[in-house]
Structure formats: C-alpha cells, structure tokens
Amino acid sequence: xxxxxHNMAARRRTNGNTESVDNYLKAxxxxxxxxxxxxxxxxxxxxxxxxxxxxTNMLQKLAGSPAPLVEYERHRGVRLSSAGKRRALEVVxxxxxxxxxxxQVLDYPIEELHEEAERLEHFISERFEQRIAAKLGNPRIDPxxxxxxxxxxxxxxxxxxxxxxxxxxxxxGDGTFVIDSxxxxxxxxxxxxxxxxxxxxxxxxxxxxxxxxxxxxRTGRSSKVFDLSREVARDVRVxxxxx
Amino acid sequence: xxxxxHNMAARRRTNGNTESVDNYLKAxxxxxxxxxxxxxxxxxxxxxxxxxxxxTNMLQKLAGSPAPLVEYERHRGVRLSSAGKRRALEVVxxxxxxxxxxxQVLDYPIEELHEEAERLEHFISERFEQRIAAKLGNPRIDPxxxxxxxxxxxxxxxxxxxxxxxxxxxxxGDGTFVIDSxxxxxxxxxxxxxxxxxxxxxxxxxxxxxxxxxxxxRTGRSSKVFDLSREVARDVRVxxxxx
DNA sequence: TCCTATAGTTAGGTATACCTAATTTGGAAG
DNA sequence: CTTCCAAATTAGGTATACCTAACTATAGGA
Ligand SMILES: [Mn+2]
Ligand SMILES: [Mn+2]
Ligand SMILES: [Mn+2]
Ligand SMILES: [Mn+2]
Numbered sequence: 001x002x003x004x005x006h007n008m009a010a011r012r013r014t015n016g017n018t019e020s021v022d023n024y025l026k027a028x029x030x031x032x033x034x035x036x037x038x039x040x041x042x043x044x045x046x047x048x049x050x051x052x053x054x055x056t057n058m059l060q061k062l063a064g065s066p067a068p069l070v071e072y073e074r075h076r077g078v079r080l081s082s083a084g085k086r087r088a089l090e091v092v093x094x095x096x097x098x099x100x101x102x103x104q105v106l107d108y109p110i111e112e113l114h115e116e117a118e119r120l121e122h123f124i125s126e127r128f129e130q131r132i133a134a135k136l137g138n139p140r141i142d143p144x145x146x147x148x149x150x151x152x153x154x155x156x157x158x159x160x161x162x163x164x165x166x167x168x169x170x171x172x173g174d175g176t177f178v179i180d181s182x183x184x185x186x187x188x189x190x191x192x193x194x195x196x197x198x199x200x201x202x203x204x205x206x207x208x209x210x211x212x213x214x215x216x217x218r219t220g221r222s223s224k225v226f227d228l229s230r231e232v233a234r235d236v237r238v239x240x241x242x243x
Numbered sequence: 244x245x246x247x248x249h250n251m252a253a254r255r256r257t258n259g260n261t262e263s264v265d266n267y268l269k270a271x272x273x274x275x276x277x278x279x280x281x282x283x284x285x286x287x288x289x290x291x292x293x294x295x296x297x298x299t300n301m302l303q304k305l306a307g308s309p310a311p312l313v314e315y316e317r318h319r320g321v322r323l324s325s326a327g328k329r330r331a332l333e334v335v336x337x338x339x340x341x342x343x344x345x346x347q348v349l350d351y352p353i354e355e356l357h358e359e360a361e362r363l364e365h366f367i368s369e370r371f372e373q374r375i376a377a378k379l380g381n382p383r384i385d386p387x388x389x390x391x392x393x394x395x396x397x398x399x400x401x402x403x404x405x406x407x408x409x410x411x412x413x414x415x416g417d418g419t420f421v422i423d424s425x426x427x428x429x430x431x432x433x434x435x436x437x438x439x440x441x442x443x444x445x446x447x448x449x450x451x452x453x454x455x456x457x458x459x460x461r462t463g464r465s466s467k468v469f470d471l472s473r474e475v476a477r478d479v480r481v482x483x484x485x486x
Numbered sequence: 487t488c489c490t491a492t493a494g495t496t497a498g499g500t501a502t503a504c505c506t507a508a509t510t511t512g513g514a515a516g
Numbered sequence: 517c518t519t520c521c522a523a524a525t526t527a528g529g530t531a532t533a534c535c536t537a538a539c540t541a542t543a544g545g546a
Pocket of ligand 2: 095096099114142144146184
C-alpha cells in the first residue's frame with residue numbers, strides 16, 4: 001500500500017505548480033507589460049479577484065521557496081524570476097493553443113474559447129500540447145490575434161499585440177487601420193465584434209461619429225457600416241496604416 | 244469589486260463537484276459492480292490510495308448534504324444515490340470520450356490515454372463533451388472496448404464489458420474467443436497487449452501452454468503466436484465462442 | 487456464547503488557498 | 517518636516533481534503 005503522501009499537496013499538476021500559482025504567474029506577466037515592470041499587490045488582487053492579503057501571502061510563499069518563481073520585496077511589488085517567466089509563458093502557450101484548437105477543430109463560437117481555455121490550460125500534458133500544436137500546423141497566432149509563445153518558452157518575433165498597436169477606443173480622428181487583436185475576456189464584446197466582421201489581420205476604416213459616443217467602422221471590402229460603443233472599442237487593438 | 248467568495252470553495256468545476264468527489268463516485272460505481280452492491284470503506288480506500296479514515300470522512304460529508312450523492316450507513320458501506328450514479332456515469336462518459344478522442348484525433352499511443360483522461364474528465368465543459376462526441380460520430384465504445392454512457396446518463400444496451408465476459412486469466416483449456424475489452428490502467432500491460440494484436444472485437448485463439456504459466460494466443464487471421472504472462476492475461480476480458 | 491481480529495470511526499493535525507479585521511508603512515501633500 | 521492615507525502586511529479564521537494514532541464495533545471462529 002502506498003505511503004499515501006503521493007496524493008497529498010493536493011493540486012500538483014503535470015508540471016509542479018498548482019492552478020492558483022499558474023494564475024498568479026500569468027497575472028504578473030500580463031500586468032508587468034512589455035517592460036516587465038514591478039507589479040503592485042493591489043493590481044494583482046484586482047486582476048485575480050482576490051483580497052490583497054491573499055496576494056501578499058502567496059507572493060511571500062512563492063518568493064521564499066528554494067527555486068523562487070518571483071522576485072518580491074516588501075512594499076515594492078513583484079516581478080517574475082526567469083523560472084517564473086518561463087512557466088507563465090508555458091501556460092499562456094497552453095491557453096492560446098487550446099483556444100486555437102477549440103476554434104478550428106471543435107468549432108467553438110469565439111466568445112466561448114476563453115473560459116474553456118482558462119480552465120484546461122492548467123491540466124493538459126506536454127504531449128497534449130504538442131499534439132494539438134502539430135495538428136494545427138504549429139500556429140503562431142490565436143483566434144484573437146495574440147501570439148502563441150514558442151515551445152522553447154519565448155514570445156516570437158513580431159509579437160502580437162504589437163508594441164505599436166493602440167486601442168480602437170483611443171483612436172482620434174478618422175483613418176484606416178489593420179486590426180491587431182481583440183480581447184478574449186468579454187464574451188458580450190466578442191459577439192458584437194465578430195458580428196461586424198472584425199477579425200485580426202483585416203483592414204478597418206474608422207470614422208469617429210461626432211454625433212454619438214461610438215465609432216463607425218467598415219471592415220475589409222464591405223461597405224456595410226457598423227457602430228461600435230466605446231465599451232466594445234476598448235476591446236479592439238489596431239495599428240494605423242500610413243496614407 | 245467582487246465579494247470574492249465566488250472564488251472560494253476552491254475546486255468547484257463546470258458541474259458542482261470537486262475532482263475528489265467525482266473520483267469517489269466513480270470508484271463506488273466501479274466497485275459496486277453490475278449489482279450495485281454496497282461498497283466497503285476499505286475497498287474504496289484501496290482503490291483511491293487514501294486512508295480509510297479519509298474515506299469515512301468524505302462519505303459522511305457526501306451523505307449528509309441536502310441532496311446526497313451516496314447512501315451511507317455506519318459500518319455497512321456505501322452505494323450511490325440516483326443523483327450520485329448519474330454524476331458518476333457522466334464522469335465515465337467524459338473519461339471514455341476523451342480517451343477515444345485522444346486515440347482517434349490526436350493519435351495518442353493506447354497506453355497513454357488513461358492518465359490524460361483521468362485528469363481532464365473533471366475539467367471539460369458540457370460543450371466540450373458534445374463537440375468531441377459529435378466529431379467522433381457519437382461513439383458507443385472506447386479504444387479499450389468499454390461502453391460509453393449515453394448523454395442521458397445511462398449505460399447503453401449490450402454493455403461492455405459484457406456481463407458474460409471473463410478474464411483471459413480465468414480461461415481453462417483451449418478455445419476461441421472474442422476479445423471483449425482490455426483494462427486501461429496498466430500502461431505496461433497495454434503495450435504487450437497491443438504488440439500481439441489484441442483489439443476489442445477481434446477473435447482470439449487461446450492455448451493454455453501447459454509448460455509455462457502463460458497463455459499462447461493468436462489473433463484474427465494471423466498465424467503468429469504470442470505468449471502472454473498471467474499478469475497481462477488479467478487485463479484482457481474475453482467471451483467464449485461456441486464450437 | 488464469548489473473543490478477538492479486522493473494519494470502521496473519531497480525534498487531532500497538516501497544507502493550500504482563500505477570507506476579514508487590525509495594524510504598519512512609506513511617500514506625496516501640505 | 518510633519519501628517520495622513522492608501523497600500524501593504526500581519527494576525528487570526530474558514531473550508532477542502534488529506535494524514536496518523538487511538539479507539540470501537542461487528543461478525544465469524546472457538
Ligand atoms: Mn487559468
Ligand atoms: Mn486568449
Ligand atoms: Mn479522475
Ligand atoms: Mn478508460
């Protein structure tokens with residue numbers, strides 16, 4: 001009979017992390033931004049829907065372990081260690097590969113990708129990751145236009161969202177744009193975004209409708225005009241085209 | 244800001260159960276057998292690799308809830324309530340659909356199906372279940388020859404393993420058989436089983452080799468003879484063919 | 487019938503990952 | 517400089533799901 005303690009420490013997964021730890025790492029990666037700046041306890045608490053006290057606790061534990069996943073200094077916020085960054089990108093890779101797979105192979109509606117991926121990303125094996133990547137032809141972009149980190153745990157060249165992309169909601173004046181990416185988190189926004197033909201990579205002509213608060217947009221060659229609320233425009237990133 | 248308690252009770256899943264609870268229900272379903280007889284604490288503890296005390300605790304909790312998943316009487320073992328049986332079959336359906344999917348769509352080797360399915364079965368949504376079922380053409384049998392419970396939560400007609408099937412290890416004398424199913428739990432056995440061409444539904448000619456402790460088998464039309472150890476023969480279920 | 491072995495239960499802990507409430511701290515504003 | 521306040525930390529709990537050790541009940545054998 002087993003000692004039984006192989007089963008304890010409850011939530012170890014394929015890797016050595018719990019779902020919770022993975023989610024902290026992803027949140028730090030995201031909030032740190034491209035400059036990988038220090039992330040505030042409050043910001044983490046907000047993103048993870050958890051009390052600040054819980055964040056402090058978790059970070060102390062993560063920073064105090066033998067091979068720390070984060071660098072944490074009291075009252076000065078956190079950043080990822082290189083091991084932490086590697087793991088965070090691994091989870092992001094899982095997430096985006098799963099989304100791509102659900103979309104392309106299982107015909108999920110775009111607004112349901114995120115929730116399923118958010119759960120499954122923590123539980124698939126390396127084999128599963130490799131098999132779906134192979135099946136999809138090693139895609140580099142997910143259905144929302146986000147770059148899929150490489151197998152080696154790095155963000156690929158020409159990262160998306162692109163550094164130079166801006167929120168549609170921040171566009172001033174009229175213009176023509178390329179759609180960089182769309183947010184994956186709000187199912188309601190995603191429905192409207194898809195309904196008016198907005199797809200990463202497509203071209204978008206924008207007119208800031210002076211009358212209403214929103215944006216009038218036409219996609220691709222279509223002459224159909226759609227009106228987007230400010231709300232929804234906050235979930236679309238674009239890159240301005242010259243001319 | 245959220246109240247925060249949407250996030251507590253940690254391990255709630257798509258459904259309302261934790262992974263642990265699901266595993267108890269599956270174990271009770273399995274150990275209760277076709278007659279759904281009462282299952283012993285000790286048997287459960289063995290199957291789940293958990294201390295008997297932990298089993299008692301869990302069963303008391305499950306039996307004491309408002310809509311109990313089990314019927315439990317002190318010192319007299321447990322059986323599933325009808326809600327418990329429904330949920331157990333739901334998880335078994337997940338498990339077997341996932342195995343079929345990994346095998347047919349993602350080309351997993353047969354001996355790696357079980358471990359991945361054992362984890363993922365608890366975390367997929369109903370949508371995921373339906374989509375893979377549809378993609379596979381609503382299969383009724385998994386790669387090991389086990390029946391996949393229906394969407395309505397019932398074991399289908401002509402259940403497999405069949406009532407009349409016996410372990411290859413219990414075969415006395417020579418004879419011809421149909422392979423009913425193979426166990427999914429031992430990766431090592433599965434390798435040897437596959438290596439000699441044993442597949443659910445195939446025909447198997449058996450000669451109990453008097454010399455060694457094992458079984459000499461030929462599958463299908465092949466004239467190649469393989470020797471199986473008693474160990475491995477315990478992982479194969481067969482149905483004797485008349486004549 | 488009695489006795490004892492085995493199965494089961496209770497009692498008391500551990501670790502994870504949350505919470506609220508109380509306290510501390512560091513930096514910006516006066 | 518001091519003050520003050522938002523942000524962070526500490527202190528003290530909860531729930532889940534395990535554990536070991538100690539105790540009890542039941543059923544089969546003498
Ligand atoms: Mn997640
Ligand atoms: Mn995404
Ligand atoms: Mn399981
Ligand atoms: Mn199986």
